[in-house]
Amino acid sequence: MASSLLRAALRAAPLILPLFALTVQGDTTLLDFEQVQLDSKHSHDHPALSFAKTKRGGGNGNDGQEFGHTHPPETECRAFPGSDDWPSDNEWRRFNTSLGGALLKPLPPAAACYTGTPSYNLTQCRYIVNNASSGSFFHDDPVQILTQWTEGNTCLPAINATGTCSQGGFPVYVVNATTVKHVQAAVNFARNNNIRLVIKNTGHDFGGRSVGAGSLSVWTHHLDSFQYLPRYTQGNYTGMAAQFGSGLQAWRVFNYMYDNGNITIVGPGLRSVGANGGWFASGGHGNLASFYGLGADQALEIHVVTADGRFVVANADENEDLFYALRGGGGSTYGVVTSVIVKAYPPINTTRAQLSIACRPPADTNARAPLAQITNATFFVNDTALYWKALGVYFQFKKTIVDAGGVDWDYLYPLQGVAAPTNGTVRNGTTNATVPATGPGFSFRVAATFPNRTVDQVATILAPLYAAFRAVPGLAHITLTRSEISTSPYAGARTPVPGSGLSQTRYRSRILPRVNWATEASFETTMSAIRAGVEDGGYTWHGLSIGATNDVAGYPGRTAAVNPAWRNGILHGIFITQQPTGLTTQAARDEEARIQRYMSVLRAVSPGAGAYMNEGDPGEPDWQQAFYGSNYNRLLNIKRRRDPWGVFWAPTTVGSEAWEVRTADGYPRSQNGRLCRVRATTATAASPAA
Ligand SMILES: Cc1cc2nc3c(=O)[nH]c(=O)nc-3n(C[C@H](O)[C@H](O)[C@H](O)COP(=O)(O)OP(=O)(O)OC[C@H]3O[C@@H](n4cnc5c(N)ncnc54)[C@H](O)[C@@H]3O)c2cc1C
Ligand SMILES: *[C@@H]1O[C@H](CO)[C@@H](O)[C@H](O)[C@H]1NC(C)=O
Ligand SMILES: *[C@@H]1O[C@H](CO)[C@@H](O)[C@H](O)[C@H]1NC(C)=O
Ligand SMILES: *[C@@H]1O[C@H](CO)[C@@H](O)[C@H](O)[C@H]1NC(C)=O
Ligand SMILES: *[C@@H]1O[C@H](CO)[C@@H](O)[C@H](O)[C@H]1NC(C)=O
Ligand SMILES: *[C@@H]1O[C@H](CO)[C@@H](O)[C@H](O)[C@H]1NC(C)=O
Ligand SMILES: *[C@@H]1O[C@H](CO)[C@@H](O)[C@H](O)[C@H]1NC(C)=O
Ligand SMILES: *[C@@H]1O[C@H](CO)[C@@H](O)[C@H](O)[C@H]1NC(C)=O
Ligand SMILES: *[C@@H]1O[C@H](CO)[C@@H](O)[C@H](O)[C@H]1NC(C)=O
Ligand SMILES: *[C@@H]1O[C@H](CO)[C@@H](O)[C@H](O)[C@H]1NC(C)=O
Numbered sequence: 001m002a003s004s005l006l007r008a009a010l011r012a013a014p015l016i017l018p019l020f021a022l023t024v025q026g027d028t029t030l031l032d033f034e035q036v037q038l039d040s041k042h043s044h045d046h047p048a049l050s051f052a053k054t055k056r057g058g059g060n061g062n063d064g065q066e067f068g069h070t071h072p073p074e075t076e077c078r079a080f081p082g083s084d085d086w087p088s089d090n091e092w093r094r095f096n097t098s099l100g101g102a103l104l105k106p107l108p109p110a111a112a113c114y115t116g117t118p119s120y121n122l123t124q125c126r127y128i129v130n131n132a133s134s135g136s137f138f139h140d141d142p143v144q145i146l147t148q149w150t151e152g153n154t155c156l157p158a159i160n161a162t163g164t165c166s167q168g169g170f171p172v173y174v175v176n177a178t179t180v181k182h183v184q185a186a187v188n189f190a191r192n193n194n195i196r197l198v199i200k201n202t203g204h205d206f207g208g209r210s211v212g213a214g215s216l217s218v219w220t221h222h223l224d225s226f227q228y229l230p231r232y233t234q235g236n237y238t239g240m241a242a243q244f245g246s247g248l249q250a251w252r253v254f255n256y257m258y259d260n261g262n263i264t265i266v267g268p269g270l271r272s273v274g275a276n277g278g279w280f281a282s283g284g285h286g287n288l289a290s291f292y293g294l295g296a297d298q299a300l301e302i303h304v305v306t307a308d309g310r311f312v313v314a315n316a317d318e319n320e321d322l323f324y325a326l327r328g329g330g331g332s333t334y335g336v337v338t339s340v341i342v343k344a345y346p347p348i349n350t351t352r353a354q355l356s357i358a359c360r361p362p363a364d365t366n367a368r369a370p371l372a373q374i375t376n377a378t379f380f381v382n383d384t385a386l387y388w389k390a391l392g393v394y395f396q397f398k399k400t401i402v403d404a405g406g407v408d409w410d411y412l413y414p415l416q417g418v419a420a421p422t423n424g425t426v427r428n429g430t431t432n433a434t435v436p437a438t439g440p441g442f443s444f445r446v447a448a449t450f451p452n453r454t455v456d457q458v459a460t461i462l463a464p465l466y467a468a469f470r471a472v473p474g475l476a477h478i479t480l481t482r483s484e485i486s487t488s489p490y491a492g493a494r495t496p497v498p499g500s501g502l503s504q505t506r507y508r509s510r511i512l513p514r515v516n517w518a519t520e521a522s523f524e525t526t527m528s529a530i531r532a533g534v535e536d537g538g539y540t541w542h543g544l545s546i547g548a549t550n551d552v553a554g555y556p557g558r559t560a561a562v563n564p565a566w567r568n569g570i571l572h573g574i575f576i577t578q579q580p581t582g583l584t585t586q587a588a589r590d591e592e593a594r595i596q597r598y599m600s601v602l603r604a605v606s607p608g609a610g611a612y613m614n615e616g617d618p619g620e621p622d623w624q625q626a627f628y629g630s631n632y633n634r635l636l637n638i639k640r641r642r643d644p645w646g647v648f649w650a651p652t653t654v655g656s657e658a659w660e661v662r663t664a665d666g667y668p669r670s671q672n673g674r675l676c677r678v679r680a681t682t683a684t685a686a687s688p689a690a
């Protein structure tokens, strides 16, 4: 192992070797688990674990060296259980021995529900179906992912399940990585044996990017060390920082913030999400996104195992190409991140304000299933046009929210039975009104969060919003309620283990740019596009107002490969659907085509803007432009140079258009099939989305 990581290891002990501390441009520390690395002697004894050869034989390919990899023969498909090139059981055993026993061959957990599997156990099945979602069971499982349809809906949890349970789109083997050596061995073994490699952290990905049929999975969940660095220097940054393993979930990071004097670290809005995995790799938003920037904007240094098996440090001065690409250019593309050093800030409060509006238009025979709740804090509007006028007033105000450093999360439910347990009491000016519990209606709810603002300050920020409601005949009863504004410390309480259930959720995203707020006409067409999807399409809308501008991103964030759409975006809009189980391939395609009619209206009002891959559609048309914008070609060059073998692959990641998953039935976007190169003839004919 040459320069980079050796230097890093030495820098980890600057008191012993002060000479090195004088020559480096920044501080590098290795976490405990990063000090255990694969050495070339070990890989010499076990050739399946050899590092990729580079021109400089044994060099680590850093510091702008030319890459001169020896290319393996280009087989059309990755090895698959049963194929000639799939390693023998003996080879897998030997691999497990080299890993010190960290190789797992897990069944999907719901195998417990299926007679005929070795883990059939009705008690366990009942637990999985009825109770597992209230705890971290699925996050702690080596293979389970939360969005089931992307793995092909194999082995679904169900009591009295019929049919068989197969491994399907889940990986065949998993490396339960607890050291960098485990990660390096997995990358080398997969590359040398033509095996599909996937990386699973928490399994939150909506696009099936943390599973794959016939794969070896690197499971990062236990790379979970944390250290607070009160005075840290890297590049032009000097200040507070923290370093933590890529397996750490956000709830644990919040607890570490609390344990370290309520320091602030930018994290996702939902605390079950991984704080350094796919979230930050594609941007990563949370309550501080308009104040301190996205997750990717926080990184000062990234430690990563690259496709050649080497463990390298990437920061503003070393491996700058990786440092750029890993901050927003996508997970599962350039390497396996083992830890990230991020900025930390002093303690901060956040203040939250809520608003709900419901509408009961005249009866509509197209009423859908009940979902939304009318609560006592809901303002009631009895006319559809007036309801959309009210939403227009609020949506217009989103620009002011993000410019004040705030974010908001809204949900807009389509026409459906507005269910309340009894006849609802809704606020109507200073009086209460009773509205019938059943009957179709629209509803809207939103919570806005402002960092570093008091209740009084937020009331002042919101005053023009309520003045705008007052100015519209029929909306004067929508008034500011102080009890709907509350303050809490960002990091001042212990977070319990968050739960997650399994779902069939499917997101489609569009990041709507600031320019759409510039004129009344552009704003009105934007609102009509949203209204068409909700009212005519019948889709649930989830909007997030975020202003992660270059100014907010600061240094070094503004140099990251974050989708440029974030930098001038105001509103990340999502149409949510549930992908039904049991759809035929044709029906699945028809559903895709239907929603694309409404997505194309949103795209038409935001030409050249983009979409958020982490909450976007694995079937996004022209995804290269939508998810990466003008960064795509630079990222593709880095991908080709760093991973000429295509070791890392997941749908809609940079360079992924060269490969496809061939499923038995052609079901769109399923990971339940063999990974093969796109044939040259089809590559030119097929669109990326096909
Ligand atoms: C309930 C829920 C809430 C969410 N809330 C938010 C939110 O508040 N803000 C937001 O921005 N997004 C949110 N998301 C979306 C989230 O950002 C994505 O699901 C993201 O992919 C999760 O990353 P993960 O590492 O936790 O999950 P995984 O599914 O395990 O990984 C996601 C992707 O990253 C890759 N990856 C993971 N770890 C590494 C690593 N160490 N090195 C290289 N590649 C890696 C995986 O291979 C995969 O491609 C939410 C999703 C869900 C389901
Ligand atoms: C079945 O699962 C339960 C936990 O859900 C466990 O306590 C029990 O030991 C299991 N039974 C067998 C036979 O493995
Ligand atoms: C499962 O089958 C049993 C016996 O047939 C039945 O009593 C029970 O209601 C079924 N449970 C579910 C959830 O279908
Ligand atoms: C993975 O490794 C961790 C740390 O050694 C261990 O606690 C955990 O039980 C392992 N998980 C599985 C499923 O073997
Ligand atoms: C750091 O600051 C110096 C001087 O202000 C500037 O020249 C240099 O470009 C900066 N470096 C980075 C990586 O931004
Ligand atoms: C952290 O915040 C909590 C809640 O505000 C407070 O009780 C606690 O004292 C704070 N801890 C430190 C070290 O400041
Ligand atoms: C947070 O708010 C509380 C009460 O409103 C206040 O006492 C505290 O000083 C604030 N903390 C910070 C860091 O502003
Ligand atoms: C409204 O408030 C009353 C009194 O607080 C409560 O009993 C009732 O459940 C609330 N209704 C709804 C729909 O939330
Ligand atoms: C809506 O309410 C107004 C009074 O606020 C009333 O005049 C009108 O008739 C109502 N419309 C419907 C459709 O109920
Ligand atoms: C709800 O209101 C309707 C009239 O709008 C009334 O007939 C009905 O009894 C009420 N139901 C309850 C549970 O209060």
Ligand SMILES: *[C@@H]1O[C@H](CO)[C@@H](O)[C@H](O)[C@H]1NC(C)=O
Residues within 6 Å of the ligand: 376, 425, 430, 431, 432
């Ligand atoms: C309206 O309902 C709320 C919650 O149930 C209650 O606190 C309030 O006193 C009511 N207002 C009037 C004017 O009845």
Ligand SMILES: *[C@@H]1O[C@H](CO)[C@@H](O)[C@H](O)[C@H]1NC(C)=O
Residues within 6 Å of the ligand: 380, 428, 429, 432, 433, 434, 435, 477
């Ligand atoms: C709300 O209050 C207005 C008067 O302020 C009244 O005209 C209207 O009928 C009320 N709406 C309901 C649903 O009670």
Ligand SMILES: *[C@@H]1O[C@H](CO)[C@@H](O)[C@H](O)[C@H]1NC(C)=O
Residues within 6 Å of the ligand: 452
């Ligand atoms: C927080 O607000 C205070 C008072 O408004 C201001 O002085 C301070 O600079 C703000 N902190 C940050 C990090 O913006």
